[in-house]
Amino acid sequence: DVKVTQSSRYLVKRTGEKVFLECVQDMDHENMFWYRQDPGLGLRLIYFSYDVKMKEKGDIPEGYSVSREKKERFSLILESASTNQTSMYLCASRVPRDRGNYGYTFGSGTRLTVV
Amino acid sequence: QKEVEQNSGPLSVPEGAIASLNCTYSDRGSQSFFWYRQYSGKSPELIMFIYSNGDKEDGRFTAQLNKASQYVSLLIRDSQPSDSATYLCAVKGSGNTGNQFYFGTGTSLTVIP
Numbered sequence: 001d002v003k004v005t006q007s008s009r010y011l012v013k014r015t016g017e018k019v020f021l022e023c024v025q026d027m028d029h030e031n032m033f034w035y036r037q038d039p040g041l042g043l044r045l046i047y048f049s050y051d052v053k054m055k056e057k058g059d060i061p062e063g064y065s066v067s068r069e070k071k072e073r074f075s076l077i078l079e080s081a082s083t084n085q086t087s088m089y090l091c092a093s094r095v096p097r098d099r100g101n102y103g104y105t106f107g108s109g110t111r112l113t114v115v
Numbered sequence: 116q117k118e119v120e121q122n123s124g125p126l127s128v129p130e131g132a133i134a135s136l137n138c139t140y141s142d143r144g145s146q147s148f149f150w151y152r153q154y155s156g157k158s159p160e161l162i163m164f165i166y167s168n169g170d171k172e173d174g175r176f177t178a179q180l181n182k183a184s185q186y187v188s189l190l191i192r193d194s195q196p197s198d199s200a201t202y203l204c205a206v207k208g209s210g211n212t213g214n215q216f217y218f219g220t221g222t223s224l225t226v227i228p
Contacts, residue, residue, distance in 0.1 A: 031214050041220065094214075
């Protein structure tokens with residue numbers, strides 16, 4: 001089974017801090033994604049990556065950046081944390097489209113609170 | 116923006132009944148559709164995918180797809196209390212967005228013992 005591991009389950013950070021959320025997958029997937037999930041808003045795509053050193057903005061990239069230096073690792077960076085970034089952050093990976101219709105595999109999520 | 120609409124619920128059914136969850140989507144080019152189950156405080160887990168019109172059955176779960184109506188549904192037969200969760204509909208984008216999934220906000224299901 002594909003395993004997607006997020007480094008922290010819960011995080012509390014202060015306003016203005018730089019925050020790193022790490023995600024590692026062990027199945028050599030090219031595609032990786034970062035979502036945030038908020039009540040009533042569902043899952044919203046922040047950034048995604050098709051390959052090493054490649055990144056694309058999703059629907060809500062403002063205030064975030066990403067890094068993909070190795071295929072298995074996709075990091076989400078909050079440059080200067082703000083209280084409106086308090087959320088559940090979910091990392092996902094999948095095979096690319098030409099290799100089937102398989103769904104995402106999600107990590108266990110990081111619940112970030114910014115105070 | 117690709118739209119995926121779900122009735123947020125909550126939907127309550129008695130144990131043993133059939134639960135019916137519905138989803139509509141806006142992207143006519145979409146070809147692949149997924150249902151995820153999410154327990155409170157946990158991450159979503161894939162339970163079904165479907166890409167052909169008609170029904171697809173897997174145990175107590177049946178996914179139904181009607182591309183002409185842009186409608187996908189999930190039926191849960193013999194509902195169990197352990198099925199109580201939020202169910203997310205996901206639609207794989209088409210064209211340039213073919214590697215992205217678009218999610219509905221989810222339907223909360225409670226199965227009453």
